[in-house]
Amino acid sequence: MQIPPIDTAHFENLGSTVEVALSQGRLFTPTGRYALKQFHFHTPSEHRINEEYYPLEVHFVFKDPAGRVAVVGFVFELIEAGSGDALFENILSRVHRIASPGTSVRVFRLSFGHLAGHLESNPIYQYSGSLTTPPCTENVAWYISSEPISLSVKNFNAIKHVLKFNSRYTQNIPGESNLLEVAASELHPITHEVKPVQHELK
Template identity: 45%
Template sequence: MKVTAPILPFIASATASCLHGTSLLPRSADGLVEINSFNYTNTGGPLTWYGLSEKNFACSKGKHQSPIDIVTEDIDYAAANSIRFNVPSADNAKFENLGSGLAFHFHTPEYRINEEYYPMDVHFVFENSDKAFAVVGLVFELPYFSNSTPLFDSVFAHIDDIATPGTYTKTDHLDFTALVAHLNSHGIYRYTGSLTTPPCSEKVAWFLSTEPLPLNVQS
């Protein structure tokens, strides 16, 4: 399966609030956006998603829900060069805190590999004309001595600007070159699961890089 995407809206999950302490002084958000009805706590949390809408039936009754614990000896792998991940650079993007999100967003924690949780994932969600979904995902690790992918430095430099759900700001230039190179130079796990946010739709093709991305969160 080949996946190609145009620039997608950039959405910050409220759960990314653990990524704080950048060296930049906080700035005011540029404006307001409407937040989603679901979140990850209390009455809006995952145990109640099925009750927020009848469209969320799979959140409670689904049989192939994501995320899963990826067991490397059992999982399928995508064939070499079978995934084409193409996201062009952008001068900037709207960076929104919707309390949750769909398109290009973060979760912490979510996927496990051989029962080990990683501190955060990034998911790129694609939908074709037949309403079929595919997700390209990567997990992050937090090494003491390693530089982040420049793309995510550009993004997280603005995380304090939108600490409050319902706000947005603009990112700096976004260059996906290093991210594309990372995906093209490592193996990719493949399985069929679901969206990890409502409506939790199943039959979603998942592609996850076998190699974590480094993320430097030192101030």
């Protein structure tokens, strides 16, 4: 993942998430080269790593010339004292300015070098899945860093106040039981047996 320093960008509340739209940045994978379109946030995390949920997750969304999508994700862990990753502390320190859907604010001096280094220096979980927001496009190449990045409690509370809860329910691996159906069957039993198999990253 290569993203040059950005002088300024729009940070917008879409109603479903908060997003920074970018037109610079590249992701190089064995299947091709992708261009960065935006990154956005989910609280709590949409992935579990070794059975653990994290308080926040960020998704960097890339597309190639053929329209194929790749997403790079990072989960966050909170620190009580001091500041976490400078990039996200910078961005989320302004999230209170976009508390209402449809509002936006400028963010400045975004540097992604440390984030790219974090991705390169830790194991990466990779799988083919779908987007977690409408239109839930399938055949998305997912790359999830196995190690969390740090964020202050102060700025986590700020984004949680805006997003509330905007994560998708844990999904199973393709071809296995639909976990939403499994949960619904506990409330309204159906005639056939469904055996859930949790999908998580280990």
